[in-house]
Amino acid sequence: xxxxxxxxxxxxxxxxxxxxxxxxxxxxxxxxxxxxxxxxxxxxxxxxxxxxxxxxxxxxxxxxxxxxxxxxxxxxxxxxxxxxxxxxxxxxxxxxxxxxxxxxxxxxxxxxxxxxxxxxxxxxxxxxxxxxxxxxxxxxxxxxxxxxxxxxxxxxxxxxxxxxxxxxxxxxxxxxxxxxxxxxxxxxxxxxxxxxxxxxxxxxxxxxxxxxxxxxxxxxxxxxxxxxxxxxxxxxxxxxxxxxxxxxxxxxxxxxxxxxxxxxxxxxxxxxxxxxxxxxxxxxxxxxxxxxxxxxxxxxxxxxxxxxxxxxxxxxxxxxxxxxxxxxxxxxxxxxxxxx
Amino acid sequence: xxxxxxxxxxxxxxxxxxxxxxxxxxxxxxxxxxxxxxxxxxxxxxxxxxxxxxxxxxxxxxxxxxxxxxxxxxxxxxxxxxxxxxxxxxxxxxxxxxxxxxxxxxxxxxxxxxxxxxxxxxxxxxxxxxxxxxxxxxxxxxxxxxxxxxxxxxxxxxxxxxxxxxxxxxxxxxxxxxxxxxxxxxxxxxxxxxxxxxxxxxxxxxxxxxxxxxxxxxxxxxxxxxxxxxxxxxxxxxxxxxxxxxxxxxxxxxxxxxxxxxxxxxxxxxxxxxxxxxxxxxxxxxxxxxxxxxxxxxxxxxxxxxxxxxxxxxxxxxxxxxxxxxxxxxxxxxxxxxxxxxxxxxxxxxxxxxxxxxxxxxxxxxxxxxxxxxxxxxxxxxxxxxxxxxx
Numbered sequence: 001x002x003x004x005x006x007x008x009x010x011x012x013x014x015x016x017x018x019x020x021x022x023x024x025x026x027x028x029x030x031x032x033x034x035x036x037x038x039x040x041x042x043x044x045x046x047x048x049x050x051x052x053x054x055x056x057x058x059x060x061x062x063x064x065x066x067x068x069x070x071x072x073x074x075x076x077x078x079x080x081x082x083x084x085x086x087x088x089x090x091x092x093x094x095x096x097x098x099x100x101x102x103x104x105x106x107x108x109x110x111x112x113x114x115x116x117x118x119x120x121x122x123x124x125x126x127x128x129x130x131x132x133x134x135x136x137x138x139x140x141x142x143x144x145x146x147x148x149x150x151x152x153x154x155x156x157x158x159x160x161x162x163x164x165x166x167x168x169x170x171x172x173x174x175x176x177x178x179x180x181x182x183x184x185x186x187x188x189x190x191x192x193x194x195x196x197x198x199x200x201x202x203x204x205x206x207x208x209x210x211x212x213x214x215x216x217x218x219x220x221x222x223x224x225x226x227x228x229x230x231x232x233x234x235x236x237x238x239x240x241x242x243x244x245x246x247x248x249x250x251x252x253x254x255x256x257x258x259x260x261x262x263x264x265x266x267x268x269x270x271x272x273x274x275x276x277x278x279x280x281x282x283x284x285x286x287x288x289x290x291x292x293x294x295x296x297x298x299x300x301x302x303x304x305x306x307x308x309x310x311x312x313x314x315x316x317x318x319x320x321x322x323x324x325x326x327x328x329x330x331x332x333x334x335x336x337x338x339x340x
Numbered sequence: 341x342x343x344x345x346x347x348x349x350x351x352x353x354x355x356x357x358x359x360x361x362x363x364x365x366x367x368x369x370x371x372x373x374x375x376x377x378x379x380x381x382x383x384x385x386x387x388x389x390x391x392x393x394x395x396x397x398x399x400x401x402x403x404x405x406x407x408x409x410x411x412x413x414x415x416x417x418x419x420x421x422x423x424x425x426x427x428x429x430x431x432x433x434x435x436x437x438x439x440x441x442x443x444x445x446x447x448x449x450x451x452x453x454x455x456x457x458x459x460x461x462x463x464x465x466x467x468x469x470x471x472x473x474x475x476x477x478x479x480x481x482x483x484x485x486x487x488x489x490x491x492x493x494x495x496x497x498x499x500x501x502x503x504x505x506x507x508x509x510x511x512x513x514x515x516x517x518x519x520x521x522x523x524x525x526x527x528x529x530x531x532x533x534x535x536x537x538x539x540x541x542x543x544x545x546x547x548x549x550x551x552x553x554x555x556x557x558x559x560x561x562x563x564x565x566x567x568x569x570x571x572x573x574x575x576x577x578x579x580x581x582x583x584x585x586x587x588x589x590x591x592x593x594x595x596x597x598x599x600x601x602x603x604x605x606x607x608x609x610x611x612x613x614x615x616x617x618x619x620x621x622x623x624x625x626x627x628x629x630x631x632x633x634x635x636x637x638x639x640x641x642x643x644x645x646x647x648x649x650x651x652x653x654x655x656x657x658x659x660x661x662x663x664x665x666x667x668x669x670x671x672x673x674x675x676x677x678x679x680x681x682x683x684x685x686x687x688x689x690x691x692x693x694x695x696x697x698x699x700x701x702x703x704x705x706x707x708x709x710x711x712x713x714x715x716x717x718x719x720x721x722x723x724x725x726x727x728x729x730x731x
Contacts, residue, residue, distance in 0.1 A: 158404045165417075
């Protein structure tokens with residue numbers, strides 16, 4: 001009971017915090033300890049995975065590094081906490097991590113009832129299908145009667161059943177709990193198709209398929225999964241810093257600022273570029289950061305396009321197309337508000 | 341209760357062994373009940389404090405996910421309760437068949453270990469020591485690997501006309517539905533009942549007169565003959581639903597899925613190794629003099645085993661055998677690892693979707709408890725029946 005009481009007390013405190021004028025507690029704590037504690041995936045190639053030397057890389061890891069670069073001027077001041085799907089939300093709620101960048105889908109319940117605030121979507125995903133090329137299937141609509149391998153996830157099985165019902169098609173699920181067992185069953189030919197988040201399909205194809213070219217990921221996506229770094233509710237300053245650190249990467253790509261040309265761009269006549277890079281001061285002060293904050297992000301982490309290509313795009317094993325994750329000017333959804 | 345010392349009732353009450361015995365028991369029961377109440381109350385309070393819904397209302401809601409195989413009709417539009425029943429039936433089917441198969445293999449291997457033939461005895465030893473010392477989960481992965489490495493449906497093996505073996509399972513032709521089918525089943529049951537009667541009569545006559553009667557053959561003839569006569573009488577309607585390759589997979593006919601086959605093989609082969617040792621110990625527990633006495637009375641080897649050794653060995657075999665049956669039933673929950681939709685697998689998905697973890701696990705635990713207790717009761721009844729009657 002005493003445990004329950006202290007929990008209740010903690011809940012009351014958290015709730016009370018949202019009404020007080022005090023903001024920026026996470027920011028102060030992060031500055032005091034000297035690093036950002038970032039919750040990441042246990043190992044999802046392209047998003048957050050350690051290499052053989054223990055260095056983390058990936059799209060989500062770059063989000064953590066961008067925040068560290070903005071706060072400390074050093075992208076390496078990050079400590080990673082690998083979290084399972086079940087652990088991730090409690091770890092953030094309890095304050096174990098300052099930022100959760102772990103391919104987490106933005107949903108209404110999580111944004112409200114779970115006491116979290118989502119920042120900027122860094123990958124627009126959706127549940128898709130992978131099939132062997134020799135099957136000759138071009139669209140998910142041709143999968144009538146297929147056997148489909150699927151992980152028992154929070155919504156994956158349900159999305160699948162919903163989609164097939166909505167399209168009046170039939171399928172047979174094979175549900176296996178362990179990822180490796182499921183993928184090996186699929187590659188052994190037990191199923192006609194493997195269904196999961198499209199980015200995960202690409203990672204599985206690149207890393208686990210005996211011959212990656214023998215498999216195709218169908219263009220149809222049957223659900224919306226906006227993967228978004230997330231922080232605790234009621235800490236507006238910290239949420240702003242994370243949000244604008246991520247916008248900086250997008251704005252950098254919009255303006256053509258890369259990690260390589262950022263020093264030349266300091267001399268750019270474009271007033272927006274001057275404001276982003278702190279040549280015209282003001283943005284840093286507004287966020288409570290050094291005026292070089294965005295310069296440091298672009299110099300050390302790079303813009304969103306560079307990060308995408310390096311981790312999941314053309315420059316990586318995954319070879320995922322930009323698709324929805326292209327800039328809005330190229331028909332995608334990536335869009336940064338003005339740096340004014 | 342009070343013994344002696346009538347002047348000091350309190351003191352004598354405490355020194356009464358009987359009173360103290362009752363007191364301790366009351367205290368222990370009270371502690372257990374208090375602990376149970378505390379755990380339940382604490383869980384409910386904390387769930388409520390976190391705003392997590394509790395209760396079993398979710399069982400009536402639409403499940404929304406599909407299940408790979410089901411003995412009864414099921415669609416995603418059915419309720420969670422319906423889905424859990426499908427999972428339960430899948431568990432029962434694999435457990436029942438597994439127990440039958442494991443007993444069969446176990447008895448054969450157990451007797452083989454005692455064989456005078458050097459090769460047979462060594463092979464049986466190799467089987468027992470090899471199988472029972474490797475974790476079941478690993479064995480399941482091996483079985484599943486073997487089954488899924490069969491060719492795909494378009495290159496399916498076709499050992500007999502209409503039978504196809506591929507990594508989608510074993511497809512066999514089934515007779516098309518016909519109104520005669522329920523009657524055939526009834527005839528089978530009727531024949532079996534008649535055979536049972538013949539057996540009773542034969543045994544009674546044997547006890548009375550000592551004249552044997554071939555009740556086994558007669559019984560077999562009755563059980564199979566009655567439905568056969570009926571089948572031929574209605575003109576032998578033999579329209580078969582043959583599996584044919586359509587689109588991705590075979591349509592029609594009956595299916596033995598790879599997941600079910602791997603789980604059944606893994607469970608029965610593993611448990612059979614333990615049963616073999618139990619059978620061997622049971623047979624060895626019967627003194628050799630019994631065999632010698634039976635043989636010198638002129639009984640054949642087979643009759644000696646059936647009439648003299650086995651009835652005595654069973655008394656030793658049944659209690660540990662019950663444990664193995666219970667183990668097999670509980671081990672069937674390893675199905676989640678290779679994708680057979682058993683009760684645990686369905687409950688996992690239910691919990692993931694609804695968030696009712698405590699209730700979901702509670703249902704699974706209660707169901708396994710009921711299955712195990714029922715099995716235990718049945719085996720205890722059988723044990724009492726074969727137990728040595730002492731006079």
